[in-house]
Amino acid sequence: MDAAVFHGEGDIEVEEVPDPEIRDPTDAVVRVTHTAICGSDLWFYRGQRDYPTPGRVGHEPMGIVEEVGEDVTHVRPGDRVFSPFSISCGECEFCRKGLHTSCENGAGWGGENTGAQGEKIRAPHADGTLVRVPERYADDESVLESLLPLTDVMCTGHHAAVSAGVEAGDTVVVVGDGAVGLCGVLAAKRLGAERIVAMGHHEDRLEIAEEFGATEVVSARGEEAVEEVTELTYGGANHVLECVGAESSMDTAFRVARPGGTVGYVGVPAGVDEAAFLDTAFGKNVGLEGGVAPVRAYVDDLMADVLQGTLDPSPVFTKTVGLDGVPEGYRAMDQRDAVKVMVKV
Template identity: 60%
Template sequence: MRATVYHAPGDVRVENVPDPVIKNPTDAIVRITHACICGSDLWFYRGLDNWKPGWRTGHEWMGIVEEVGSEVRNLKKGDRVLAPFAFSDGTCEFCSKGLQTSCFEGGFWGGQNDGGQAEAVRAPFADGTLVAIPQEVEGDEKLLKAILPLTDVMSTGHHAAVSAGVQKGKTAAVVGDGAVGLCGVLAAKRLGAERIIILGRHEKRLAIARQFGATDVVTSRDEQAVQEVIEMTKGGAESVLECVGTESSMDTAIKITRPGGAVGFVGVPHGRGSINLSRMFMSNIALHGGVAPARAYIPELLKDTVAGKLDSSAVLDVTVDLNGVPSGYAAMDNREAIKVMVQP
């Protein structure tokens, strides 16, 4: 089969690799029908993560079950499924608490595991990981595209909103206009925030933010952005969603949080940036978040998506086939695309 393989910074290639096979009785083999390129993929693409040549790429995917192991009980051949960006056994202490990304037996797609930017994958712990998509969705490409972001960015945006304690009638601010930040706007709207401020700089993305429910836009950065948010809110936002992962974005998020409020951070951290603990201490600001347990959120988000109440597909603004994955990486790296959808 064909799969996307990392070789070096700026160099991913679609190559022939061995077909996946059942290795454990809890495995499933899934043929990929939809996948994505993620903003976090750009970290290794730019040489900022320690990736090794030969590793597979892609952690966001949906597909059709082709084969199941002898101990798989909840899925069968022919089922259409979506996968959270991490696999998990579904039975451990942390899975039972809804923290599947902390599963001792789990892991993440790509790297030394099979990746979703491919024709097929071996899915470990199929029962604990994969979520069946309702049969009525079959053939509805528009709805399937709306479901795809639940594999990561919509679930992660929702995690940011939940972690920040977004409440009905209150104010939320979102730091970052990437796919996660835009989904954070949509998540804050879904949870009832009355005022939603987006901090970003790219007009195409900000237009989607407005479509998703943003009521205010701040295009300045750092201290100027902080001052603008403080002034427009008369003291800061009750809930702030940090969706970038840099020292600057975290510093901005903490500074624009209203005393007694909370920051929900989901941007993948890079570097050893300091955290403004003094500001947090003196203003009683809470910090929650981390890697999103997407598997815990997908059922409720999928229900709303199928019902037509939730649609984050606007973040998928470019589509390529499997051979086009390298050009998709380049488009995202050059900010010519927000998020690329792959249809093998």
């Protein structure tokens, strides 16, 4: 079968690899029909994070179950499924707490578990990991495209909003206009926020933020941006979503937070020196909550909203490619020519 393989900085190639097979009785083999390229994939693509070379890539799979191990009971061949970016058993202490990303038997996509940017994947712990799409929606392309962001970015944006304590009537600031930040806007709106200030540097992305419910957008940079948001929010917001992971975005998030507020952070940290913002956090008594999103804990509620037509994060996909177009998809995201790339296999 064909799959995308990382060979070094800026080098993604689609090549022939072995088909996945059932190894354990809890495994499933899934034929991928949809997947995506994530902003976090750019860290290794740009040489800013270590990654095995050569290495299979991708962590946002959706497809059709082809084969299951003898112990799998939740899904069967022919089912339409998708998966969170992390593999989880669904039974250990942390899964029972809703912290599936700390699963005692967990893993990520790639390596032995095969990357999602390919024709097929082996899904370990299929009962705990795979999410079954109700049969009546299994071939509805518009619904499937709306569900695909639930593999990562929609649930991650939701985790930022929940971690920041967003509730009905609140004022919220979202730092970052990538797919996670845009989904953070959508999540804050879903939770009932009255004012949502979206901070970013790209007019086309801020337009999507407004479509998703942002009441104000700020495109300035640095000190000017902080001053503008502080003025708009009369001294800062009690709820700030940090959706980038850079040192500058973390610093901004704490500076625009109101004293006693909370920053919900979900941006994958890259080159962050915590000393740069801890003084601000300490002096203002600003709390920090969040981390890697336990997608499996959120996905059922969010899927219900998608299926009833009240939630649609699919506009974050601004470019669609086939599997052979994955290298171009990485280039487009790296050059900011696309917010997020959907891959139809």
